Amino acid sequence: MTDLTDRKARQKKREQQEPIIKVRHLRNQFGSHVVHENLDMDVYPGEIVGVVGGSGTGKSVLLRAILGLRPPNEGEITVFGQKIADLNAEQRSKLERRFGVLFQQGALFSSLTVVENIAMPLIEHSGLSRAEAEDLGRLKMALAGLPANAAHKYPSELSGGMIKRAALARALALDPEILFLDEPTAGLDPIGASDFDQLILTLRDALGLTVYLVTHDLDTLYTICDRVAVLSQKRVIINDSLDVVEQFDDPWVQDYFQGPRGRAAQKAEQRRQENT
Numbered sequence: 001m002t003d004l005t006d007r008k009a010r011q012k013k014r015e016q017q018e019p020i021i022k023v024r025h026l027r028n029q030f031g032s033h034v035v036h037e038n039l040d041m042d043v044y045p046g047e048i049v050g051v052v053g054g055s056g057t058g059k060s061v062l063l064r065a066i067l068g069l070r071p072p073n074e075g076e077i078t079v080f081g082q083k084i085a086d087l088n089a090e091q092r093s094k095l096e097r098r099f100g101v102l103f104q105q106g107a108l109f110s111s112l113t114v115v116e117n118i119a120m121p122l123i124e125h126s127g128l129s130r131a132e133a134e135d136l137g138r139l140k141m142a143l144a145g146l147p148a149n150a151a152h153k154y155p156s157e158l159s160g161g162m163i164k165r166a167a168l169a170r171a172l173a174l175d176p177e178i179l180f181l182d183e184p185t186a187g188l189d190p191i192g193a194s195d196f197d198q199l200i201l202t203l204r205d206a207l208g209l210t211v212y213l214v215t216h217d218l219d220t221l222y223t224i225c226d227r228v229a230v231l232s233q234k235r236v237i238i239n240d241s242l243d244v245v246e247q248f249d250d251p252w253v254q255d256y257f258q259g260p261r262g263r264a265a266q267k268a269e270q271r272r273q274e275n276t
């Protein structure tokens with residue numbers, strides 16, 4: 001079996017399961033400004049979904065709604081079979097522990113070292129001692145591809161790529177089942193971005209994670225995403241494999257995927273497929 005057909009077969013199996021995230025009839029608005037209207041979206045266990053859309057289409061607002069950070073004006077979000085709106089504070093906190101989130105800026109505490117940053121959620125939520133949490137933190141650092149000597153560095157002493165990895169290690173601290181990544185490769189050079197993409201793919205395969213990522217990075221979409229959801233006209237206009245999405249009859253989709261950058265990313269992925 002080729003790499004591509006093998007990938008498609010695995011994805012087909014995932015789509016036969018119950019969605020791990022189910023969004024129905026979502027409406028989000030700020031004053032009279034309606035950002036989402038009647039938006040539906042499914043995410044299946046074990047897949048990597050890339051969420052794309054023009055600026056202001058509401059990718060961040062959707063992410064915040066799924067994370068339970070902003071209640072929608074209408075509609076329903078179900079995660080792990082639980083309706084977010086029905087949960088009390090304790091149930092919600094339990095649910096949140098099953099999420100790992102990597103926000104765009106990395107969001108590390110600048111006054112804590114790398115290992116202290118990673119240990120913090122472990123001390124807070126798992127009741128581990130500081131020493132135990134830091135030991136586990138070092139394991140998470142290794143998982144995120146950070147060298148051991150980064151443990152006692154402060155965020156200001158790290159490169160952009162290392163900050164992303166440290167933030168990823170912290171997102172993995174509580175062994176999440178879903179990893180949410182907001183623009184994970186933004187600000188990285190092409191080699192750093194490609195290494196980070198491969199890391200996400202390896203982690204998904206090794207840990208069985210489901211990955212929801214918001215991105216503008218076409219290389220990320222082509223190399224690691226099983227499906228791509230396009231936000232436009234206040235909703236998800238298509239959520240499918242890339243070969244289907246890139247043929248979708250919509251002006252934004254055509255500009256994005258058939259423009260020079262889209263074609264270059266397609267070609268790079270074809271070359272990669274031919275070499276595997």
Ligand SMILES: Nc1ncnc2c1ncn2[C@@H]1O[C@H](COP(=O)(O)OP(=O)(O)OP(=O)(O)O)[C@@H](O)[C@H]1O
Pocket residue numbers: 030035053054055056057058059060061062
């Ligand atoms: N707290 C808020 N109050 C008012 N309007 C908001 C708020 N948050 C988001 N919006 C508006 O909602 C719309 C969608 O914003 P959002 O940040 O989700 O877009 P995006 O798709 O993530 O954009 P980008 O790709 O530029 O990051 C924008 O018009 C934004 O101004």
